[in-house]
Amino acid sequence: MGGGRWAVGGGRWAVGGGSVLVAAVSLGSTIDALRPLAVLSPRGQSYGDGPNDFQINRTAFGAGISPAVGNGWTLRLSGGPTEVTLTRADLASLGLHTARLPIACVEGWSTTQVWSGVRLRDLAARAGVPAASGALVTSVEAGGPFARAVLNSDQVLDPDALLALQVNGADLSLDHGFPARVIVPALPGVHNTKWVRSIEFRSGI
Numbered sequence: 475m476g477g478g479r480w481a482v483g484g485g486r487w488a489v490g491g492g493s494v495l496v497a498a499v500s501l502g503s504t505i506d507a508l509r510p511l512a513v514l515s516p517r518g519q520s521y522g523d524g525p526n527d528f529q530i531n532r533t534a535f536g537a538g539i540s541p542a543v544g545n546g547w548t549l550r551l552s553g554g555p556t557e558v559t560l561t562r563a564d565l566a567s568l569g570l571h572t573a574r575l576p577i578a579c580v581e582g583w584s585t586t587q588v589w590s591g592v593r594l595r596d597l598a599a600r601a602g603v604p605a606a607s608g609a610l611v612t613s614v615e616a617g618g619p620f621a622r623a624v625l626n627s628d629q630v631l632d633p634d635a636l637l638a639l640q641v642n643g644a645d646l647s648l649d650h651g652f653p654a655r656v657i658v659p660a661l662p663g664v665h666n667t668k669w670v671r672s673i674e675f676r677s678g679i
């Protein structure tokens with residue numbers, strides 16, 4: 475599903491001349507026609523489609539995330555007695571929890587959406603670290619300041635702290651972090667890691 479959006483987004487971001495604008499107009503949507511202009515706007519001003527239509531800090535394209543990121547994707551959990559690998563279907567079968575939570579970006583915007591995902595504390599328990607004292611979340615995104623984030627114990631154990639699979643009842647879009655992303659109450663936006671690859675839970679102090 476992310477693949478389809480990528481094709482459209484690719485056009486948007488590959489904008490250079492009028493041909494993209496003309497192509498967009500031929501789709502019959504004024505909004506789409508204006509979207510190439512988003513390339514001139516500050517980060518956080520580009521939007522998605524339908525349930526995923528809200529601010530994006532950094533697009534998948536911008537982060538170098540392949541539209542095929544979901545193919546064969548698994549989540550790796552470590553920190554417990556044995557490493558655990560879960561598919562997206564495995565995650566969904568752990569039970570989804572829904573919470574209405576904001577993303578507050580230091581760049582000056584915030585947006586509140588309804589997220590559904592697996593509680594981080596359930597993942598900690600699944601990893602064999604039920605009383606986790608923290609977690610290191612690593613993104614598929616290679617390198618850069620957003621590739622990893624550290625969460626403290628309260629943030630992991632909060633009942634509304636999620637590894638989200640869905641937003642507003644739909645699968646996450648590629649730009650919002652498909653296959654899975656972190657959403658934790660009161661966490662600075664930057665730590666809500668998108669395109670999560672692995673979570674290492676910590677025990678002890």
Ligand SMILES: Nc1nc2c(c(=O)[nH]1)N[C@H]1C(S)=C(S)[C@@H](COP(=O)(O)O)O[C@H]1N2
Pocket residue numbers: 528529530531532537577578579580613615620621649650651663664665666667668669
């Ligand atoms: N892997 C990764 N995660 C990321 C980012 C990023 O660039 N790469 N941007 C962060 C920032 S600064 C914010 S504010 C939120 C924005 O999430 P959104 O783009 O889904 O609105 O994602 C965070 N997670």
Ligand SMILES: [Mo]
Pocket residue numbers: 531578579580581663664
């Ligand atoms: Mo941000």
